[in-house]
Amino acid sequence: MTVDRARLEVRGLSAFYARAQVLFGISLDLGPGEVVALLGRNGAGKSTTLKAIMGLVARNAEHLAFAGRDIGHCPSFRIARLGLGYVPEDRRIFTDLSVEENLAVGRQAARGGRAAWTPERLFAIFPNLAEMRDRRASDMSGGEQQMLTIARTLMGNPDMVLLDEPSEGLAPVIVEEMAEAVIRMKEEGIAVLLSEQNLHFASAVSDRAVVIEKGAVRFAGTMDELAANDAVRAAYLSV
Numbered sequence: 001m002t003v004d005r006a007r008l009e010v011r012g013l014s015a016f017y018a019r020a021q022v023l024f025g026i027s028l029d030l031g032p033g034e035v036v037a038l039l040g041r042n043g044a045g046k047s048t049t050l051k052a053i054m055g056l057v058a059r060n061a062e063h064l065a066f067a068g069r070d071i072g073h074c075p076s077f078r079i080a081r082l083g084l085g086y087v088p089e090d091r092r093i094f095t096d097l098s099v100e101e102n103l104a105v106g107r108q109a110a111r112g113g114r115a116a117w118t119p120e121r122l123f124a125i126f127p128n129l130a131e132m133r134d135r136r137a138s139d140m141s142g143g144e145q146q147m148l149t150i151a152r153t154l155m156g157n158p159d160m161v162l163l164d165e166p167s168e169g170l171a172p173v174i175v176e177e178m179a180e181a182v183i184r185m186k187e188e189g190i191a192v193l194l195s196e197q198n199l200h201f202a203s204a205v206s207d208r209a210v211v212i213e214k215g216a217v218r219f220a221g222t223m224d225e226l227a228a229n230d231a232v233r234a235a236y237l238s239v
Contacts, residue, residue: 007067007191009063010027012063013026022215023059024215026045030192035182036209039197039202041197041213046164047165050164054162055075067159083160094137095138102152110157112159116157119155129147129151143174146178161193163195166196168197182194212236213235
């Protein structure tokens, strides 16, 4: 992948909570339709990396660009309008609204000639949501709410999605649907930066991996290269 094709270019990204620095020079790239797994133990800095890219925490970077535009000083809402979707770990759905109402809230125009996401297209990926389209989000399980959060993000027709811990705490059957959703996004040309602790899930959907520990990159390569590197997995991914 050449840099000029990259949807997302991150160089020397650092992030801070108050006076405490938690990211130290993170660098990575994503191209159209590419899935990259951001791997590491709990507390390694995976979620903070996604938040820093979206401008949700204090950060600075040598270079931070999305679709060729500098986003290093953009507020989060402007970054989202450029076509960068974000699915937080804590979901943040509208609990008083129904499934269909939540999807309607997320609607934006399609970009780049790609077919627009509609509720019916999303229900084909998440059949559970189709069966509860009129149900209030507060009456859904955690896994169903996670599906709804991803579906609502896709209603914004993003070019790329930051997906934070999508498989955490979910039943295996729901995790399978999450994997299918990520693969479908890839097929649609949507890039996905995936924060994960579940190496099996990441391996099933990702092209490349970036392993971080204590807020710094310790490994970057293909999933096959990671699978062959026992030392990296033992040092940074084993429990």
